[in-house]
């Protein structure tokens with residue numbers, strides 16, 4: 001490397017130099033069952049109404065920095081009380097980043113593992129130490145370990161995905177309550193998969209000043225919008241608002257999300273269909289010898305191969321035009337795990353047929 005190039009590299013914090021970028025595999029031409037997207041298109045009439053609305057957008061103007069209409073329609077749609085604060089993010093990923101940018105330098109960040117990779121990825125990028133606490137073998141929270149780690153590390157933020165990704169289960173409510181009681185810092189309950197679990201801590205927010213409930217519209221069916229939100233006491237959300245970039249929610253997202261919340265019944269009905277399909281697909285997978293499935297409260301299924309390689313099966317599925325997620329070396333999961341998103345009925349059937357013939 002030239003001197004100049006070395007000098008430029010040295011401007012970058014060492015923790016960032018050591019990181020690898022979050023990799024999203026290309027999916028062109030493949031049946032996409034790797035990213036927990038909703039498979040359904042909108043009804044024609046709804047789509048036409050939406051296009052008419054989009055024509056009223058003014059892309060030459062900055063969006064409303066407070067997204068007032070969106071926040072008010074979101075409060076109505078999800079029943080968020082007016083005394084609580086709401087912070088919007090360009091996806092909930094951005095909110096994770098916002099929360100971690102707000103805490104003291106050197107603060108410990110904690111989450112059970114295996115869990116959502118962004119907690120650790122973003123903590124690392126900000127130079128914050130991350131403490132992963134392994135789940136029990138049945139993917140429940142190891143409560144003595146969690147409480148012990150809270151006492152030892154006094155984390156500024158604990159992330160709990162409810163349901164968890166990649167294990168697909170809900171943690172026990174009483175365990176989450178015990179963590180809320182033990183925590184001396186912020187507890188973020190990440191409800192990305194709430195549409196498929198129907199369980200929520202949103203109604204507990206007013207009781208716990210340290211609790212932030214985080215939601216996204218991504219898994220519900222609007223992954224392309226990039227919109228997430230956290231609900232919390234104003235004492236916390238007002239601090240987060242100070243570092244939220246003023247125009248982080250663009251004109252089209254604001255319009256489209258307001259529109260979608262008016263039609264929330266359509267999305268909720270799709271979530272019900274996805275849950276029905278999930279149970280169907282689980283039953284099919286259970287019928288396969290040498291496949292171990294795990295129960296799911298989300299829109300995806302984790303399964304382990306008992307006598308085959310996940311790498312081989314993943315590649316064979318891809319050759320057949322189906323993209324799922326290979327869990328690889330995720331510690332805390334059984335070996336040879338794969339994760340499949342529940343798609344439309346024809347997609348699930350195609351996936352299952354191909355999987356069973358590849359395993360045969």
Ligand SMILES: *Cc1c(COP(=O)(O)O)cnc(C)c1O
Nearest residue numbers: 091092093116161165192216218
């Ligand atoms: C997908 C996912 C998110 C990210 O959601 P975006 O709003 O699309 O950024 C957050 N948390 C968990 C647990 C997820 O699985």
